[in-house]
Every structure is written in structure tokens, then in C-alpha cells.
Amino acid sequence: MAVGETDRKKQRQYFSQQFQNRMRRPRSYPPLGASQARERTVYKLFMESFRDTSAVIWKSTFVPSEIIYALGAVPLYIESFSAVASAVDICPAMLDASEKHGFSRDSCSFLRGVLGASLKGMLPRPDALVSSSYYCDGDPKIFDIFAEKYKKPHFYLQVPFMTDEEWSLDIVAEQLEEITVELARATGRVFSREKLSEIINNSNEACRYFQQAMELRKNVPSPMLGCEAIDYIGSISQLWGSRDFVRISRHLCEELEERVEKGAAAVENEQFRLLWCHLRPYYNDEVFHYLEFQHRAVVAFENINLITWEDMDPQRPFQSLAKKLLTNSGIGSYERMTQWIASLVRDYTIDGVIWMAPWGCRHFNSLSQLVKDGLRKEVDVPFFILDLECIDKRNYSKEQVRTRLDAFIEVLEGRK
Amino acid sequence: MSIHTEFLTQVKKDCLQDNKGCIGYLSIQVPEEIIIAAGKIPFRVFGRGRPVKLANAYLPKTFDPYILDSLEGALDGSYAFLDGTVIANTSDAHRRLYDVWRLAAGPMRTFFLDVPKSANALGLKAFRLALSFFVKDIEKTLGLKISEEGLRDAMRLCNKTRFLLRELSEARKGLCPPFSGKEFFEIIRWSQTSDKQRVNEIVEEYCKKWRNTGNDIVQPKDAECGVCGPRILLTGSFMGSPDLIALIERLGAVVVYEDLCTGAQYFSSCVEEDSEEALDALARRYLSLPQARMVDTEARWNYLLQMVNDYHVDGVIYFALKFDDIHLFEYPHIRNKFQRAGYPVLYIEAENFLTTSGQIETRVQAFIEMLE
Ligand code: SF4
Ligand code: SF4
Numbered sequence: 001m002a003v004g005e006t007d008r009k010k011q012r013q014y015f016s017q018q019f020q021n022r023m024r025r026p027r028s029y030p031p032l033g034a035s036q037a038r039e040r041t042v043y044k045l046f047m048e049s050f051r052d053t054s055a056v057i058w059k060s061t062f063v064p065s066e067i068i069y070a071l072g073a074v075p076l077y078i079e080s081f082s083a084v085a086s087a088v089d090i091c092p093a094m095l096d097a098s099e100k101h102g103f104s105r106d107s108c109s110f111l112r113g114v115l116g117a118s119l120k121g122m123l124p125r126p127d128a129l130v131s132s133s134y135y136c137d138g139d140p141k142i143f144d145i146f147a148e149k150y151k152k153p154h155f156y157l158q159v160p161f162m163t164d165e166e167w168s169l170d171i172v173a174e175q176l177e178e179i180t181v182e183l184a185r186a187t188g189r190v191f192s193r194e195k196l197s198e199i200i201n202n203s204n205e206a207c208r209y210f211q212q213a214m215e216l217r218k219n220v221p222s223p224m225l226g227c228e229a230i231d232y233i234g235s236i237s238q239l240w241g242s243r244d245f246v247r248i249s250r251h252l253c254e255e256l257e258e259r260v261e262k263g264a265a266a267v268e269n270e271q272f273r274l275l276w277c278h279l280r281p282y283y284n285d286e287v288f289h290y291l292e293f294q295h296r297a298v299v300a301f302e303n304i305n306l307i308t309w310e311d312m313d314p315q316r317p318f319q320s321l322a323k324k325l326l327t328n329s330g331i332g333s334y335e336r337m338t339q340w341i342a343s344l345v346r347d348y349t350i351d352g353v354i355w356m357a358p359w360g361c362r363h364f365n366s367l368s369q370l371v372k373d374g375l376r377k378e379v380d381v382p383f384f385i386l387d388l389e390c391i392d393k394r395n396y397s398k399e400q401v402r403t404r405l406d407a408f409i410e411v412l413e414g415r416k
Numbered sequence: 417m418s419i420h421t422e423f424l425t426q427v428k429k430d431c432l433q434d435n436k437g438c439i440g441y442l443s444i445q446v447p448e449e450i451i452i453a454a455g456k457i458p459f460r461v462f463g464r465g466r467p468v469k470l471a472n473a474y475l476p477k478t479f480d481p482y483i484l485d486s487l488e489g490a491l492d493g494s495y496a497f498l499d500g501t502v503i504a505n506t507s508d509a510h511r512r513l514y515d516v517w518r519l520a521a522g523p524m525r526t527f528f529l530d531v532p533k534s535a536n537a538l539g540l541k542a543f544r545l546a547l548s549f550f551v552k553d554i555e556k557t558l559g560l561k562i563s564e565e566g567l568r569d570a571m572r573l574c575n576k577t578r579f580l581l582r583e584l585s586e587a588r589k590g591l592c593p594p595f596s597g598k599e600f601f602e603i604i605r606w607s608q609t610s611d612k613q614r615v616n617e618i619v620e621e622y623c624k625k626w627r628n629t630g631n632d633i634v635q636p637k638d639a640e641c642g643v644c645g646p647r648i649l650l651t652g653s654f655m656g657s658p659d660l661i662a663l664i665e666r667l668g669a670v671v672v673y674e675d676l677c678t679g680a681q682y683f684s685s686c687v688e689e690d691s692e693e694a695l696d697a698l699a700r701r702y703l704s705l706p707q708a709r710m711v712d713t714e715a716r717w718n719y720l721l722q723m724v725n726d727y728h729v730d731g732v733i734y735f736a737l738k739f740d741d742i743h744l745f746e747y748p749h750i751r752n753k754f755q756r757a758g759y760p761v762l763y764i765e766a767e768n769f770l771t772t773s774g775q776i777e778t779r780v781q782a783f784i785e786m787l788e
Contacts, residue, residue: 102748102763103744103747103748106478106744107744133532137709137741137742137745138742138745140533140711141708141709141746142745143711144712145713148749158533158534158538161505162530162546165549167545174541175538333514333515334512357476362508362509362739363508365478365479366475366476366508366509366512367512368476369473370474370512370515
């Protein structure tokens with residue numbers, strides 16, 4: 001596709017066409033109403049970002065979307081573009097473009113995908129960019145490269161490793177405030193504290209529903225497929241603070257309540273309950289389907305759909321957002337992640353943990369063995385490290401993955 | 417023996433000194449001044465350059481090879497002589513190493529330092545807070561007090577080292593570089609693993625001697641030193657041994673500047689000695705190092721451009737360690753800039769310690785031939 005950097009209209013048409021194709025794909029399960037609403041909302045958000053009149057702010061996972069909504073701008077969690085592209089099968093061309101340009105195949109495919117998409121002129125031009133030190137090194141680096149390419153300012157949020165120190169909270173809050181003010185300046189928007197308080201209230205409301213939905217997923221049998229639930233994370237990262245997300249999480253909560261009441265199970269005759277760690281392969285549903293439908297091993301929960309924070313104080317928005325951010329168990333020492341996984345194993349009556357380890361993700365792969373060993377002291381649960389790519393399907397082998405999953409399921413069967 | 421040979425022999429001999437009372441550190445963002453003010457000798461961990469086995473029980477193979485190599489050293493007792501180690505949050509790999517080091521490296525004390533990637537006002541403030549935390553941690557663990565005066569003395573001592581090393585490096589700007597890149601690498605490695613007082617004395621003595629000869633610049637060790645091929649700037653990832661430099665020079669080029677954290681970045685700037693608060697000055701200096709990990713790529717590029725000009729460079733070799741994401745992502749961007757500025761670039765991706773790789777040799781050779 002040959003489009004100019006500023007040609008958001010053509011990009012919009014292209015994206016829309018790909019998305020429609022995806023929506024027309026036959027599904028192997030009937031999605032919940034909330035999940036369909038979530039898909040439509042993400043689509044709408046992307047479409048917004050391709051509008052010439054929109055102020056688009058590229059952000060990485062950890063940058064709170066609330067500060068962007070408070071400015072009336074569109075938060076674009078840019079890695080999720082790679083996920084969507086992988087799902088509609090336009091990712092190989094993006095990855096090829098990035099590799100031809102010299103980016104190593106050993107690095108994260110989400111980031112390489114975005115770099116390739118940018119090289120091919122598929123991304124909506126940003127008005128400003130915000131990256132953060134978590135989760136990974138690649139992110140701030142490529143944001144800096146993009147900032148130069150698109151000639152837009154790049155702001156960086158330093159999230160300290162020592163999350164429990166009082167000064168950590170203060171310094172994150174201070175940075176968030178400064179970044180918000182700078183974003184307003186860069187995008188020509190007005191920043192108002194009242195608006196941010198309102199947005200914080202939206203997050204609180206959505207959070208309460210989402211937490212309730214998390215509670216409902218503790219039910220045995222599980223009321224929701226993991227294959228469906230895991231897709232919430234991409235949206236969550238860019239929807240916190242929006243009214244849409246309040247509606248989606250309320251809807252999800254109601255649907256799950258109803259299913260639990262009726263005793264409806266996501267997987268009939270549920271045999272095993274799994275905890276899935278990291279994201280998922282986006283190019284197909286095969287792995288989840290194989291586990292959930294063939295082996296009746298439901299993915300009862302995912303470590304990334306995490307809400308670890310409490311209600312925020314709308315009167316102290318930056319302090320509250322900093323607190324929210326620092327409660328994330330992905331930051332800091334491996335012990336934090338181990339404790340978090342152990343608590344999920346207990347709360348969700350988990351029989352086995354699948355720890356997906358994509359080749360290029362240093363942040364997460366470096367935790368694999370440490371968490372596995374640490375967990376042994378906390379809970380008695382089989383832990384399986386599954387090497388699998390999220391975005392790049394070029395090395396994917398259905399048979400190989402199945403054989404490995406079979407072996408794991410055998411272990412679980414042996415413990416019954 | 418010429419002044420030059422005498423100096424290099426002395427450096428070599430001094431490297432073998434017994435290292436007692438050392439605190440290890442891995443990243444050049446760790447202020448050596450704080451370690452010195454705590455009465456210890458800062459010892460840069462360079463890795464051991466041997467195959468990794470024990471470390472694989474903790475960290476994946478697809479990980480920064482320098483980190484795996486250093487961890488192996490901690491696990492097999494190679495660093496048992498250290499009184500402690502400082503690990504800084506300079507990359508994903510380093511911060512995870514902190515987890516493993518304190519878990520598995522035996523009774524050795526492990527300190528941590530958070531290092532932001534941005535040097536703006538809030539980045540500096542964050543780093544300043546992290547430095548205070550680090551100082552308090554050292555004081556508490558070692559049961560001592562780090563005084564402002566002690567820090568000031570250490571600042572002066574380290575600045576002197578930087579000044580002297582810079583003087584040596586700048587002598588390479590001329591037509592006849594007095595040191596081969598390999599020799600220079602060894603000098604920098606020695607200066608990062610030895611008592612600064614001694615380093616300063618030895619380098620100062622050497623400089624004094626050659627100044628006495630009435631020359632402006634250091635004289636080559638002899639008329640046929642054989643380092644007069646194309647002039648190379650080497651940049652990229654951490655490099656623990658001079659093997660790649662030796663290979664480049666064996667094939668007929670000369671490395672006149674190594675923009676590496678084990679090279680010129682180590683002494684690229686000084687700490688302001690007259691700053692009101694020592695820790696503020698340290699924060700400013702250490703956060704301004706022109707490293708790829710920082711989010712100011714523009715500042716880094718300007719620095720690199722300055723260096724290729726100052727050192728009359730003919731070609732650039734970009735070295736990336738496998739799985740070092742910062743450099744893997746930086747490379748195409750910096751390559752394009754160099755090429756636009758008219759400098760040919762050769763890219764080499766390899767493990768920490770270069771095992772004789774025919775493929776690399778062939779590529780380096782072809783690159784040098786192209787420059788000649
Ligand atoms: S998958 Fe891993 S490496 Fe890639 S963007 Fe996410 S945290 Fe970073
Ligand atoms: S061989 Fe000659 S020209 Fe080349 S560096 Fe040595 S003395 Fe200088």
C-alpha cells in the first residue's frame with residue numbers, strides 16, 4: 001500500500017477494509033455481547049485516530065490513557081496495531097519491511113511490526129508520543145525514532161524499579177503531571193483538572209465492574225473462554241477513562257452474572273483450569289481452541305488482565321494514577337510477579353500454569369525460570385514454559401505446539 | 417625500552433595486582449565517586465569470556481550475553497573477591513540480573529541503582545533521588561558514613577582520571593595514533609578495574625615523560641607500528657574484550673575511537689567540581705553520557721558526528737550484542753544517519769566475546785578493502 005505519511009484518509013480506508021474482513025471471519029464460538037462491543041469500540045478508536053481532525057497520541061502500555069482522554073485526544077496503544085495486523089494477516093509484510101530495513105529478527109515482533117507498518121506508511125501520524133521505562137527497552141527506543149521521523153515531541157515516563165519507596169510514587173506523579181501539561185501544549189488542547197477528575201471517575205466505575213467480572217470468573221466451571229477474555233487487555237490499555245469502557249465492563253459483568261446464575265459453562269465438562277501468562281498468538285486461535293475445546297482445559301484467567309489497584313481519588317488525579325501504575329505486578333522484582341501468580345493460582349483454582357515465552361520479549365522471558373522456581377515454594381502447580389510467537393507466524397508449527405501441549409495435559413491428567 | 421612500551425608494560429603489570437576492598441559494578445552510570453567515598457575500589461565487571469553454563473539455570477539463552485557472562489562469574493566464584501556489587505537499572509537485562517544476583521550470588525552484597533533514560537529536569541530529579549537511596553543503602557550495609565567532603569575528593573580523583581585518559585585518546589586524532597585500538601582498550605579496562613590513585617600516577621608519569629621529549633603528541637612506539645590503515649570508529653553494545661578490535665587491526669585498519677561504554681564513554685565528560693551539591697553534580701554528569709539507552713537520540717547522534725570529524729574517521733563499525741534490544745533497535749537509525757553523512761558502516765552482531773568467526777573476518781576484511 002503506497003500512502004503518504006499524512007494521508008490518514010487512505011490509511012483509514014485500508015484499515016477499515018482489513019477490519020471488516022476480520023469481522024466477517026467465521027468464529028468458532030459465539031462471543032459475548034460485551035466482547036463484540038469491545039471490538040467495535042477498538043475499531044472506532046482506530047478509525048478516530050485516522051481522522052485528520054483528531055489529536056493522536058501514541059502511547060506505550062504503561063502510559064495511563066486517562067491523561068490523554070482528559071485532553072480530548074485519541075490514545076493509540078501502538079503495539080496493539082501489530083496485534084490487529086497479525087489477526088488480519090497483514091503482519092508478514094510489515095515484519096519483512098522492518099527486517100529489510102535492518103531490524104533484527106531477534107527483537108520483539110510487536111515492535112518490529114509497528115516499525116514495519118510505519119515504513120509502509122500504514123500508521124496514523126502521531127501528534128505526540130509518550131513512552132515509559134516499563135515494560136521494555138525497545139519501546140522508548142522506537143518511540144524516539146518515530147518522534148524524529150514524524151517530527152513530533154516524545155515524552156518519556158520513568159517508572160522506578162523500587163516501587164515501594166515513597167519517592168517513587170511522588171516522582172511518577174510529578175512526571176505524569178508534567179507530561180500532561182506538555183501534551184496539552186504540543187497538541188494545542190486545553191488541560192482541565194475537572195475533566196481529568198471526571199475521567200478518573202470513569203476509570204473507577206469501569207474498574208468496579210471489571211473487578212466484579214474478575215470475581216465471577218473464579219466460578220467453577222468458568223463462565224468465559226480464555227480465548228475471548230485475553231483480548232480485553234489490548235483494549236484496556238487504551239480505554240481506561242472512557243465512557244465506552246464503563247459500558248463494556250458493566251455489560252461483561254452482567255453477562256457473566258447471568259451465565260453463572262444459569263450455571264452456563266464456557267467449556268462443557270470442564271476438566272482443567274489453566275492460568276495463561278503473557279499475551280497470545282494473534283495470528284490464529286488454534287492454541288486456545290485446542291486447549292479449551294479439545295482438552296476441555298479452560299483458560300480460567302490470564303495474568304495480564306490485571307487490576308491490582310483500588311479506587312482512585314479524583315481530587316488527587318496524578319498521585320492516584322501513579323499509585324495505580326505502581327501496583328502493577330509486572331514492575332519491580334521477580335518476587336512481585338511470583339506472588340501475583342501464586343495468588344491467581346489460589347483464587348482461580350488453577351490446575352496448571354502456561355507461561356508463554358515469545359522469542360523476542362526479554363522482559364517476560366527473563367522471568368520464566370525465576371517465577372517457576374519461586375512458585376514452587378508457594379503453590380503446588382505444574383508450570384509449563386511455552387515458546388510461542390505473538391505476532392510472527394512464520395515459525396509457527398501447529399503440530400509442534402500441539403505435541404507440547406499434549407505432554408503438559410498428560411502431566412495434569414496424572415495429577416487428577 | 418621506549419617510554420611507550422614501558423607504560424604499556426606497567427599497565428599490564430598493574431592489572432595483575434591483587435584486588436582487595438573492591439565493589440563491583442556493571443554499568444558506567446554507577447558513580448564510581450560514591451564507591452570511592454565509601455572507602456572501596458570500584459571494579460568494573462567485564463565478564464569472564466568463557467562459556468556460560470550455570471547462568472542458564474536462571475536466565476534464558478536469548479538474553480544479553482554480557483549479563484549471562486557476568487552472572488556466570490558470580491555463580492562460579494570468579495567475583496568472590498568483591499565486597500559487593502552494584503547493579504543499575506540501565507536495561508531490562510540489568511534489572512533482571514539484580515534479581516538473580518541477590519538470589520544466587522552467595523553472601524556478596526548487592527546494591528541497586530535506578531537510572532532514568534531521560535536527562536530532563538524530572539529525569540535528573542529522579543536520578544538524584546535514586547542516588548540518595550543508593551548512598552543510604554551503602555552506608556547502612558557497610559556501616560559507614562559517606563561525607564560530602566569524601567565525595568568531593570572522589571570527584572576530583574575521578575575527574576583527573578578522565579582528564580588523563582582524554583589526553584591519551586586525543587593523541588589519536590593525529591595522523592599517527594600512538595596506540596593501537598587494542599592497546600587503548602586495555603588501558604581503559606585497566607583504569608576501570610584498578611585503584612584510581614595508582615592509575616592517575618602511572619598515566620601522569622607517562623604523559624610527563626613524553627612531554628619532556630618536547631613533542632606535542634605522543635610518538636608512535638616505533639616507525640613501523642603498522643596501525644596506519646583506514647581509521648575506524650567502533651560503536652555499539654558493551655564489549656568486554658578487545659578481540660574484535662584486534663581482528664580489525666590485524667586486517668589492516670586502526671580503531672581510533674571506540675564509542676563504547678568500555679571505551680571513550682567512560683571518560684567522555686567530567687563532573688562539575690564546584691557544584692553546590694555533590695550528588696546533583698554526579699546526577700548531571702552520569703545522566704549526560706551519550707548512550708544509546710537514553711531517549712535523546714539526537715544528542716547521541718550529534719556527539720557521534722563530532723567524534724567522526726574530530727578523529728578523522730574513514731568508516732564506522734557498529735557492533736551489537738545478540739539480544740541487546742537497545743542497540744538492535746538503534747542500529748538501522750544510526751546507520752542511516754552515518755550513511756547520509758557520507759560514512760560507510762559495517763554491522764556486526766555477535767556474542768560477547770568474539771570466537772574466531774570466519775564470516776565476521778571476511779566481512780571486516782571486505783569492509784577495510786573498500787575503505788582503502
Ligand atoms: S512483548 Fe515484551 S518486548 Fe514486546 S513490547 Fe511487550 S514487553 Fe516489550
Ligand atoms: S605505520 Fe607509520 S604512519 Fe602508520 S601509524 Fe605507524 S608511524 Fe604512523
